[in-house]
Amino acid sequence: MRKSSHIQLASVYLLAGLVMTYASYQVPAYLPGDFVTAMYSSSNVTLTADQEIRLRAFHTREEGFKSYLLNLFRLNWGYSHAFLAPVSDLILEALPWTLLLLGSAHLISMFLGFMAGVEVAWRRGGFLEKIGVGCMTVLEGIPEIGTGVVLLLVFVLYLGWFPASGAETAYAIHTPLEQVGDVAHHLILPLFTLVLSYFPGNFLLTRASMAMVLKEQFIQTARAKGLPPSRIRYAHAARNALLPLVTRFGLRIAFMVTGALVVETIYAYPGLGTLMFNAIAVRDLPLIQGIVLFSSLTILFINLLLEYVYGWLDPRVKDAY
C-alpha cells in the first residue's frame, strides 16, 4: 500500500469516526422518556411536582456536541445517572467478560467451522457432507434462546453439572487456580450455546467458499504436481477460502455489544449487552451514549484492521491500492 493510500484511508476513517461519534451522541437522545420518568414515575417514590423539576434539572446537563467531543478527548466519557459512576469505568468493568465470552465463542466456532468446512468440501458428494450440511442447516435455524434454555434445563437443572448463572461464584474465597477453574466452569454453558449458534454459519460459509476454490485451475495444477492432499487442502485451497470467513468474524466481533445479549440474559452473564439493556431501560443517556460510541468505534477499528488482514491473506487485495 502506498503512503498516499494510507493517508487517504486514515482520512476516510477519521471522518467516519466523527460522524459515528455524533450519531452516538445524538441518536440515543431520541428515545421516548427520560431518566427521571424511567426511574421515578412508577417507583415506590411519589415525587411532588417541585421534586421532579429539581431532579430533572440535576440529571439533564445539555452541554452540546462540542463540549461532549472535548470531554471525549480528555477521556471523560460522562457520568452514569443510574450507577453514579464514570461511564468509562462501567464499560471497562463489563468489557473483559464480553471479550472472554464472545471472543472465545468466535475463535472456537471459526476454527471448528473452518476445519469442518474444509474437510467436508474436500469430500464433496460424500455421506459426511450430506449429513453435515443437513445438520448444520437445521442448527443454523435454531435461535440462541432455544439452545440456551434447553442446555440450561439439561445440564443445570437435571444433571447439575454447571452453575445456572453468573461468570463466577460471587465472592467465593478461592486460590488463583481455583478461581480460573471457577470462571471456566461458569463459562462452558454460555460459550457452548454461542458456539452452537455461530459454528453452523462458519461451516456452511467455508464449505461453499472451498467448493468454488476447488474448481480453480491452480488446484488442478497442484494436484498434477503430485503435492500431498493435506497441502493442497490447506496451503492452496483453504487459504483462498478464508477471506469470507475473516469478514464474517470481523463483522460478528464488531457487534459485541448486542451479540451475546440473549445468552447474557439466560445465564445472567455479565457483559456490555446487559449493561446496555439496563441503561436503555432506565434511560441512562450518558451510559447509552458511551456504549454506542464504544461499539461504533470498535466497528470502525475492526474494519480498519480487516483492510490490512485482507492484504496479508491475499496479496491481490494489497495490490489493488
Next chain:
Amino acid sequence: MSSVFFIVILISCAAASAAAFQIREIRIADSSGNWGAPNPYHHYPRGPGYIRMSWVFDTLIWKGRNGYIPAIAQSWSFDADKQAFTFNLNPKAKWHDGRPLISEDVVFTLAYFKKHPYHWISVDKVSRAEAKGLHTVIVYLSKPYAPFLPEIGGTMPVLPKHIWEFVENPEMFNTPQAFIGSGPYRFRDFNKARGTYLYEAFADYYQGPPKADRLIYVRSGKPLISLVTGEVDMAAIQADMAEPLRQNGMIVIKDERGWNRKLMINHRKPPFDSRQFRQALAYAINQKEIIDKAHRGFGTRASYGLLSIDHEMYNPDTPAYPYDTDKAVKIIEFLGYRRSPHGFFSQNGRPLTVELLVSNNIIAGQSVADRDGEVIQKQLEAVGIRVDLVNMEQTTMDTKLKQWKFDLAVSGHGGISGDPRILSEMISSRYGAGSVNSARYDENTELNRLLEEQMREMDPEKRKAIVFKIQELYAWDLPAISLYYPESMTAYAPGKGIEWFYTKGGIGKGIPIAQNKISLIN
C-alpha cells in the same frame, strides 16, 4: 461449688452451640441485580434498592412480625399537645466505624434530608428536632402528620453526622465512608457488571451479631433454577411453582395482598371523563376471568376502593361492580351510543374505539410478557367497545401516561397494605403528580378534602373512618379500576435455620419483599 461448675458448663455449651449455628453465608437470587449502591442517595427508588440499603442503615424503629419494634430507638412516645415524638435511643448503638450513635446524629439526619432531599421519604412536616442529652431526641411536627411513624420513624435511615456533615454533594459521595451505617451488616461490595452485592456481619451490632457472617445477592437469569440447584438460599417464585418446591423440601411463604394491577383511565378526556362511562367499564371487566386466563387462577379480585382487602382500614362496604355486561351496555346506551349491526357502539357516526396500552408485568420480581391486556380487550369488545391493544416498552408507556397521551393503560403498584398515605399519593395530583400509577384525580372536592384530612388525623380510629369514606368515594368515581392482587411468593431452603417472612404492611413504608432484616438478627 458444683452448681457453679454446672453453670460454667452450661454457658460453655450454649456458646459452643451458638458458634456451631453461626451461618457462614446467605445467598439471595435476584433477576435484575442492579439496584444501586446501598446508601440513601445511591439506591434505586424501588423496593429492592431500599432493602439492600436497610441491611447497612438502621432506622429509629422497624417493622417486625407483629408491628413496630425498637431499632435505634428503644422506646418512643407522642405528645399530642406539643405535636412531638420523643425517641429514646439505644445507648449500645454504634456506627460501623466504632463511634457511638447519639441523638445529635438523628437531629443531623433530619436537617440533612431537609437540605438534600432523600426522595424515599418526606421530612417536610418536621419543623425541628432537638437532642436531649446523648440518647433522647424530640421531633416536632409543623402540623399533624399521621404517616410520621411509617414514613419517617420506620423508614428514614439515620446518617452518621461525623461523616455526612462535610458532604455537600451527596449524589457524588461514594467513598467507603458513604456506606458507614449502624445496621446489622457492613457493606463491602457492589459489582455493577455482575449485579452482585456483598455484606459482612457487624459484630458490634447493638442487637447482637447477626446470624450469618456474609450476606450475598447474586443476579440470576432463572432464580428458581438457582434455588433448586442450591446455588442460592432464597428467591421469589411464581405461584404455580409453590407446590413442586414444597414437595422438594423448600419452605414457601406467601405475601398478603399488597400489590394491585389496575386499569389507568384518562379521565380528563371524553368519554372517560364521564363517571358513568367508567362505571360501565368496571361492569364490563370480569376480574376473575383475568385471573383465571392470564394467571392460571393465582390471584384475588381487587377492591374498587384501592386499599388492599387485607388492610386493617379496608372498608367492606366499598361499592363493587360485579361482572354484568347487560348493565355495562345499558349505561353506554344511556350515554347516547348506539350499537351497529356488527355489535360495536358508535355516536354521531363515530365508532367508540379506545386504545389500551400494556407493558410487561412484574411477577415474582421478573418482568414477564403481559396477558391481561388481551383478556380486557376481549371483554370490552364483548360489550361493544372496539379496543386497539398496544404493547410497548415500560418507559415509553410511562411517558405516555405521564403526558396524558392515552385512553386506557394496564399498570400496577404496591403499598396498598401499608399506610393509607398511599391513597393520597395514588388518587390526588397534589401528592401523586410524579407517579404514573396515580390517578391524579381532583374532580371530587369532597374526596380531595378527605385525602388531606386523613394525612392530618393522628387518632387512628378517626382516621379509619375517613379512610372508609375515601374508599367509598373513590370506588364510586372510579378514576382508575383496581383489577386484581397477584399472588406473591418466596421460597427458601430450610437447612440454614432462618425463618424468612413477609412483613405485614410491607417493609418500611410498604415494600412487599420477604427480606426483613429481623430474620437475620439474633
